Amino acid sequence: GVPIVYAGFMGYDEVAHHSGVEAADALAVLYRLDQQFARLEKAAAKAPLRYQFVVLSDHGQTATVPFRQRYGETLEELVQRLANEHPVSGAVSTSEGWANLSALLTEVIQTDEYLASRALRSAVKNRLYGDNVVLGPEHLQLDEQQRTVGRKQAQQDKIIVLPSGNLGSIYFTRWQTRATLEQINSDFPQLIPRLTQHPGIGFVLVQSQRHGPIALGAKGVYFLRNDHVAGENPLAPFGPNAAAHLRRTNNFPCVADILVNSAYDAEQNEVTAFEEFVGSHGGLGGWQTAPFLMFPAQWPAPTERIVGAGNVYKVAKQWLARMKHETIRIQTDKL
Numbered sequence: 001g002v003p004i005v006y007a008g009f010m011g012y013d014e015v016a017h018h019s020g021v022e023a024a025d026a027l028a029v030l031y032r033l034d035q036q037f038a039r040l041e042k043a044a045a046k047a048p049l050r051y052q053f054v055v056l057s058d059h060g061q062t063a064t065v066p067f068r069q070r071y072g073e074t075l076e077e078l079v080q081r082l083a084n085e086h087p088v089s090g091a092v093s094t095s096e097g098w099a100n101l102s103a104l105l106t107e108v109i110q111t112d113e114y115l116a117s118r119a120l121r122s123a124v125k126n127r128l129y130g131d132n133v134v135l136g137p138e139h140l141q142l143d144e145q146q147r148t149v150g151r152k153q154a155q156q157d158k159i160i161v162l163p164s165g166n167l168g169s170i171y172f173t174r175w176q177t178r179a180t181l182e183q184i185n186s187d188f189p190q191l192i193p194r195l196t197q198h199p200g201i202g203f204v205l206v207q208s209q210r211h212g213p214i215a216l217g218a219k220g221v222y223f224l225r226n227d228h229v230a231g232e233n234p235l236a237p238f239g240p241n242a243a244a245h246l247r248r249t250n251n252f253p254c255v256a257d258i259l260v261n262s263a264y265d266a267e268q269n270e271v272t273a274f275e276e277f278v279g280s281h282g283g284l285g286g287w288q289t290a291p292f293l294m295f296p297a298q299w300p301a302p303t304e305r306i307v308g309a310g311n312v313y314k315v316a317k318q319w320l321a322r323m324k325h326e327t328i329r330i331q332t333d334k335l
Contacts, residue, residue: 003049004320009033013061016279021061021287026279054319055294056312062286064166064273067262071200075168075260075274076161078198082191087158106132162256163274165282166264169256179257181208192216195260200272202285203234205246205259213250215243224250237264238284241307245284248308261285295319 012033016026037053044051068074073081076090127134160171172179174187184192184206195204196216203217212225217234224247235242238261249255262272264285271288273280281288293312300322302315 005051009036016061017277019278021063021279052296052299052323054296054316055292057291057293058309059281060287060290061279061281062166062264062288063268063270064277064280065270066276066278067200067272067274068276070272071198075163078195079159079161079170079191082194083159083188084190086188087156088161089158090161090163165275165277165280165288166262166271166273166285167283168260168262168274170258170260172257175257178207178255181206181214182210184257192258195258200263202237202261202263204261205250206257207250213247215246237266239289241289242284244307 012026012029015029016023019026037055041053044053071078074090076088080086080088157174160173162169162171172184175183181192192204192206195201197218203215203222205213205215208214211223214224215222215234217232220229220231220234222229222233222235222243224243227243235246246259249259260274261283262274262285264271266286269286271280271283271285293306293315299319306312306315
């Protein structure tokens, strides 16, 4: 057998998006997952190698009401209205299952070390857009866009709005680098003030030329550079790690010009999704930021609270190093 096996189980995530995080059919998926884990344990007991199991949830889900249903317009439509009907384009909708498969195939065809990469590239040539594989309904919409949008129109000055759960990313094509708060306010004076005052929006993250990264809410500002708050803290409803997560996100080279996080109702444990979901993740607020990590009881528990995927990786590497040391010790004892 192989020393390490990784498998992803995405069923609950997809069902909960459309049915709800505590819906009967979503919970039924969890029950079936338990049965699959039990079968894996039985199979591992008969394997020549000694396997132990770690179950990692990379995120949770929070109950949602779609933004469009609650306020009568999508985030894309709201941005277009506040930007004085400036051209705005939105995301092409697809499911996470198709997106994950497309990402996997893209990685394979872009990696020369895989012997099958050339054969796979040939097999999916009708689903290639640049160097990316796009499967599912999304490729049909992209085909339609390519037929109806000319090169000149595609390159025009516009605003791009991309939703992901209760997180929205807004990009401006008129600037070659990330737009600052001052530039946006100069060209679109209503956009940020009206976004922050919207009842469905908790805060927006922007880069200020003067103050650096800041989170703007309806009644206050959080200055991420020095953790100073003016007025009411817009990050208070989103937990003690919100500022750290935003600082990390703000350093990504592809971070949005404006990052929009929906409001969070702590009493109902509910956010407002910018997609047509009743369960979502992608932003801050509620159970979506509370994943779990289950590991054998005899393994040493982390000494500090794990925050972020990078620290999960560090803990996993420590466990692997310990297991490798124990394997070597057991083999030596048998000599």
